[in-house]
Amino acid sequence: MSRNEEQARDEHFWQGVAARYDVEPGPINLENGYFGRMTRSVVAAYQGHIEFINRSNSVHVRQRFDSLESLEIRAQLADLLGTYPESVALTRCASDSLHALIRNYNALRPGDQLLVSDQEYPSVLGAMRWLARNRGVELIEISHPFPVSFDSLVTTYQEAFERYPRLKLMALTYVTHRSGLVMPVQAIASAAREHGIDVILDGAHALGQIDFNLEALGILFAGFNLQKWMGAPLSLGFLYIDPKRLADIDPDMGEERYPLDDIRARAPYGTPNIPAWMTLPLVIEEHRALGGSAAKGARLNYLRDLWVSEARRMPGIEVLTPDDPRLYCGITSLRFRHEPDQQRMVDRLLADYNLFTVTRDGTAHGNCIRVTPGLANSAQDLKVLVRALGELSG
Missing domain, CATH: 3.40.640.10 (Type I PLP-dependent aspartate aminotransferase-like (Major domain))
Structure with missing residues (x-):
């Protein structure tokens, strides 16, 4: 295991990183792919x-x-x-x-x-x-x-x-x-x-x-x-x-x-x-002080793996992004197999579990739900997602 991979699992370290961001009270944001947060120091400088x-x-x-x-x-x-x-x-x-x-x-x-x-x-x-x-x-x-x-x-x-x-x-x-x-x-x-x-x-x-x-x-x-x-x-x-x-x-x-x-x-x-x-x-x-793209990517991949490894075992969930480490990053999409309207499930994730996600379509694999953790997310946030997917797909 590389140093970046070891650090990616260090929740104490990443709690310190997350503390650099101001986060509005509300849903757990698993839609960080739209745009990222600035740290508090960057906001102040801006x-x-x-x-x-x-x-x-x-x-x-x-x-x-x-x-x-x-x-x-x-x-x-x-x-x-x-x-x-x-x-x-x-x-x-x-x-x-x-x-x-x-x-x-x-x-x-x-x-x-x-x-x-x-x-x-x-x-x-x-x-x-x-x-x-x-x-x-x-x-x-x-x-x-x-x-x-x-x-x-x-x-x-x-x-x-x-x-x-x-x-x-x-x-x-x-x-x-x-x-x-x-x-x-x-x-x-x-x-x-x-x-x-x-x-x-x-x-x-x-x-x-x-x-x-x-x-x-x-x-x-x-x-x-x-x-x-x-x-x-x-x-x-x-x-x-x-x-x-x-x-x-x-x-x-x-x-x-x-x-x-x-x-x-x-x-x-x-x-x-x-x-x-x-x-x-x-x-x-x-960015450089944190370890650059290698350190950020390792953390985001780790958060992704936390929920994907569990979702793969759920018969009602189809994970659309492959597990080949050459082909994935922190962003991964899924689909509820027996649900024709994935937006309805996005709404359920928000209403019932306080999880904010987004739908995407336009590819050969069809409509899907995109899950994108960010550096302000914790491992516990992804455990909430795992529980939600298990209950909604059962």
Whole structure:
């Protein structure tokens, strides 16, 4: 057992971590996948930055943030990815980043094909469909047969690459928002590269809970946010472009504030949430002090395993996310086998057991209930879920 895995089981340690968050009285929140909480110290810093920027207005922004602080933040984000500052541009969220990469990808030619799967986020699906319509290319949409395995996921893509030889660009979600399925990105990206297919990676749920290296993954284009597992204020994201491929992404909407060889020209224009960005160095400092994505991911996986190991033995419960450690993270989905309306069971979990969860649909496995513990949750919270599932499925 690794040090992170041992620490993940130390409830005393994680009680101390949970104590850093202010939590509103009410249901046990097992829907932490929407966005994460800020620690109390991050909230205080954010509020202080709001007040300061409100007082100083454009004086500080023009003199310091635009010319110095934003560059320091870019460097810190690049360091998180193990890459160069010149490969990172600030955005408002992962969706903004991915939309900019998709709409400005300029390497398509008549007759080319695009690829998406049923695991993509809805806004990414919509953007790829828009791209196909507006560039006059064909969109191929595939589904992953359920249940999935590491090999079946890779094989589904390999078969698509063979079947559609005109594929040029594909979207790939690292961690799917519906079930928490972790895609075998490195294997899929490698196979795509052999067929001359570019990959745009949706890393929204990966950053902060999965320890990864973009270069090792073979990813050249990606979008991330900082408000889920990093614990930053809402409205922060960034995009990544390998510098060798910058020319394949046009400046966004003809952006001319920056030179053509500057990645910042690829980001959507707008005044950013400057106080939020000024808070990010503290967010990154706390993230690293806790042990980074490896430590956070180990804890979230442990909480996930607490309830999944019990639910697997319940005849009335179907756990949809596989147990292969390469394919799951803290997010996992389930379904009540004999209940056609999973929303009704979400309502029961809330009304009868004070547990807040959410439904998700749109994939081959159908409607499901997503369970997403966070760093403020305890092992006891997941025991409540186990009892609820056992009683409701019996």
